[in-house]
Amino acid sequence: xxxxxxxxxxxxxxxxxxxxxxxxxxxxxxxxxxxxxxxxxxxxxxxxxxxxxxxxxxxxxxxxxxxxxxxxxxxxxxxxxxxxxxxxxxxxxxxxxxxxxxxxxxxxxxxxxxxxxxxxxxxxxxxxxxxxxxxxxxxxxxxxxxxxxxxxxxxxxxxxxxxxxxxxxxxxxxxxxxxxxxxxxxxxxxxxxxxxxxxxxxxxxxxxxxxxxxxxxxxxxxxxxxxxxxxxxxxxxxxxxxxxxxxxxxxxxxxxxxxxxxxxxxxxxxxxxxxxxxxxxxxxxxxxxxxxxxxxxxxxx
Amino acid sequence: xxxxxxxxxxxxxxxxxxxxxxxxxxxxxxxxxxxxxxxxxxxxxxxxxxxxxxxxxxxxxxxxxxxxxxxxxxxxxxxxxxxxxxxxxxxxxxxxxxxxxxxxxxxxxxxxxxxxxxxxxxxxxxxxxxxxxxxxxxxxxxxxxxxxxxxxxxxxxxxxxxxxxxxxxxxxxxxxxxxxxxxxxxxxxxxxxxxxxxxxxxxxxxxxxxxxxxxxxxxxxxxxxxxxxxxxxxxxxxxxxxxxxxxxxxxxxxxxxxxxxxxxxxxxxxxxxxxxxxxxxxxxxxxxxxxxxxxxxxxxx
Numbered sequence: 001x002x003x004x005x006x007x008x009x010x011x012x013x014x015x016x017x018x019x020x021x022x023x024x025x026x027x028x029x030x031x032x033x034x035x036x037x038x039x040x041x042x043x044x045x046x047x048x049x050x051x052x053x054x055x056x057x058x059x060x061x062x063x064x065x066x067x068x069x070x071x072x073x074x075x076x077x078x079x080x081x082x083x084x085x086x087x088x089x090x091x092x093x094x095x096x097x098x099x100x101x102x103x104x105x106x107x108x109x110x111x112x113x114x115x116x117x118x119x120x121x122x123x124x125x126x127x128x129x130x131x132x133x134x135x136x137x138x139x140x141x142x143x144x145x146x147x148x149x150x151x152x153x154x155x156x157x158x159x160x161x162x163x164x165x166x167x168x169x170x171x172x173x174x175x176x177x178x179x180x181x182x183x184x185x186x187x188x189x190x191x192x193x194x195x196x197x198x199x200x201x202x203x204x205x206x207x208x209x210x211x212x213x214x215x216x217x218x219x220x221x222x223x224x225x226x227x228x229x230x231x232x233x234x235x236x237x238x239x240x241x242x243x244x245x246x247x248x249x250x251x252x253x254x255x256x257x258x259x260x261x262x263x264x265x266x267x268x269x270x271x272x273x274x275x276x277x278x279x280x281x282x283x284x285x286x287x288x289x290x291x292x293x294x295x296x297x298x299x300x301x
Numbered sequence: 302x303x304x305x306x307x308x309x310x311x312x313x314x315x316x317x318x319x320x321x322x323x324x325x326x327x328x329x330x331x332x333x334x335x336x337x338x339x340x341x342x343x344x345x346x347x348x349x350x351x352x353x354x355x356x357x358x359x360x361x362x363x364x365x366x367x368x369x370x371x372x373x374x375x376x377x378x379x380x381x382x383x384x385x386x387x388x389x390x391x392x393x394x395x396x397x398x399x400x401x402x403x404x405x406x407x408x409x410x411x412x413x414x415x416x417x418x419x420x421x422x423x424x425x426x427x428x429x430x431x432x433x434x435x436x437x438x439x440x441x442x443x444x445x446x447x448x449x450x451x452x453x454x455x456x457x458x459x460x461x462x463x464x465x466x467x468x469x470x471x472x473x474x475x476x477x478x479x480x481x482x483x484x485x486x487x488x489x490x491x492x493x494x495x496x497x498x499x500x501x502x503x504x505x506x507x508x509x510x511x512x513x514x515x516x517x518x519x520x521x522x523x524x525x526x527x528x529x530x531x532x533x534x535x536x537x538x539x540x541x542x543x544x545x546x547x548x549x550x551x552x553x554x555x556x557x558x559x560x561x562x563x564x565x566x567x568x569x570x571x572x573x574x575x576x577x578x579x580x581x582x583x584x585x586x587x588x589x590x591x592x593x594x595x596x597x598x599x600x601x602x
Contacts, residue, residue: 036458036463036466036467036470038466038470039458039462039463039466040458043458086423090419090420090423093416093419095414095415095416095419096416096419113396114396115394115396115397115469116466116469118391118394118396118397118419119391119462119465119466119469121423122387122391122422122423122426122462123457123458123462123463125423125426125427126426126453126456126457126458126462127453127457127458129430129449129452129453130450130453130454130457132449133446133447133449133450133453134450141442141443141445141446142442144442144446145434145442145445145446145449146434148430148433148434148446148449149431149434149435151430152427152428152430152431152434153431155427156424156427156428156431157337157340157341157344157424157427157428161340161420161423161424161427162337162340162424164420165337165339165340165417165420166337168416168417168420169339
């Protein structure tokens with residue numbers, strides 16, 4: 001498959017995945033009791049019509065390698081996406097990154113209010129665990145409980161939340177490449193990595209297969225962050241739907257400020273090549289995972 | 302057993318339970334990587350040296366009815382307590398209840414800062430699910446996953462967080478007894494109820510036994526809230542370790558403002574009598590559960 005065709009297939013597959021996530025999320029949110037209407041409005045606002053759905057896509061594509069059920073993978077990928085959505089709501093709060101724009105729309109605390117945004121984030125987080133623990137996610141309780149444990153570790157103090165803490169703390173001090181790499185590995189890397197690992201858990205993959213997927217995910221996760229830092233410098237607010245150059249204005253160290261634009265671009269490409277190399281054992285079935293790796297360094301939003 | 306002896310036995314059993322929770326939590330928090338030191342300090346601040354540990358106590362005592370392992374019950378009760386602790390941290394935030402005093406000490410966001418308090422709350426929440434999903438909590442994955450699902454439902458939008466949303470919304474409008482009862486049932490009742498249900502899950506109780514425990518917990522949960530409202534009017538800041546008469550000053554409807562002091566006291570006693578009635582089938586093994594029901598209406602802090 002040439003690169004152009006791979007890219008077209010990727011675009012279609014991602015759109016299909018995003019539509020499935022959207023439908024599933026709408027069902028989940030509407031089946032909840034509606035008495036606390038404002039809470040559910042805010043949860044929907046923060047999780048529907050959202051982004052590229054990269055994490056569910058990685059889970060679906062990883063699960064597909066092992067011919068695991070797409071319906072199971074969709075539930076798991078959506079649970080991971082809910083963790084991602086809640087983290088954006090809390091990160092945007094005035095006490096945190098104080099960001100009023102998200103995906104081209106007012107952030108949740110602007111569209112509602114701060115208290116509602118805090119609660120909506122809390123409820124989105126726990127909804128992820130409700131979905132994973134439900135028998136509909138997988139008939140084998142060993143699989144469900146492994147998914148719960150993996151997601152909890154990836155998103156807690158030793159994962160995503162820990163990375164956000166390093167990020168906040170690093171605003172006030174000199175940060176080197178090692179710190180910023182560690183910060184990324186926790187803040188965004190852990191969840192992206194678990195998105196692929198979850199597919200392997202659903203597919204009861206071998207240790208070797210799971211490790212290859214995790215390494216792939218770690219490399220694209222880091223490349224994704226470098227691409228994000230590049231977009232913050234080179235992108236436009238219109239294309240990205242979020243505030244641009246906020247890192248520079250906040251005097252925050254990024255991969256770009258530490259490496260320079262050209263070296264950062266090279267580093268991202270090196271990581272992508274590495275990531276694609278991990279997929280050799282999966283042959284043609286990994287075409288979309290290869291394409292998404294390329295997409296990450298080439299994206300404009 | 303007369304009431305005085307029951308009360309002495311209860312005090313000892315509660316202190317023992319609280320000490321076990323403290324030790325377990327210290328172990329859990331210190332075994333986490335300490336690089337994000339500030340996050341873990343805040344998590345410890347918000348969860349150690351904390352309160353009466355009512356929820357873990359209910360789990361331990363409920364598990365004991367079925368001779369379930371105390372070590373398992375301790376892990377489960379502590380996970381529930383972590384949800385309670387995180388909710389206090391988020392509820393105290395300026396955007397929510399704006400409370401600077403908690404358990405006689407500065408609230409988490411005062412002792413640290415708002416961003417750290419938000420993150421510490423997020424990480425405490427997910428730590429609860431990490432603990433529940435770990436094989437150390439119970440060898441049977443069906444039990445672990447039932448605990449995860451039960452805790453997720455009790456603490457999410459259809460439980461604790463939903464109740465907090467009703468509470469915030471009700472500040473701006475006339476509230477009747479039905480709304481305030483529903484608010485309590487979600488905000489504090491769901492988690493207290495699950496504390497007992499979790500013991501029944503661990504003990505593989507019959508449907509009848511589980512239902513009796515849940516009804517017991519719902520009644521003491523509501524009585525607990527009425528007692529809390531009474532303390533807010535009748536208590537002292539010194540004894541309770543928190544800001545007093547804040548509901549009255551905020552013009553907030555409570556069981557006491559709607560029923561009056563005397564009727565509220567009667568209602569609490571009626572609920573306690575009902576709750577104790579549910580325990581008949583458990584005989585002497587439920588002595589501490591009976592004693593804690595009495596303790597709830599008689600407490601001074």
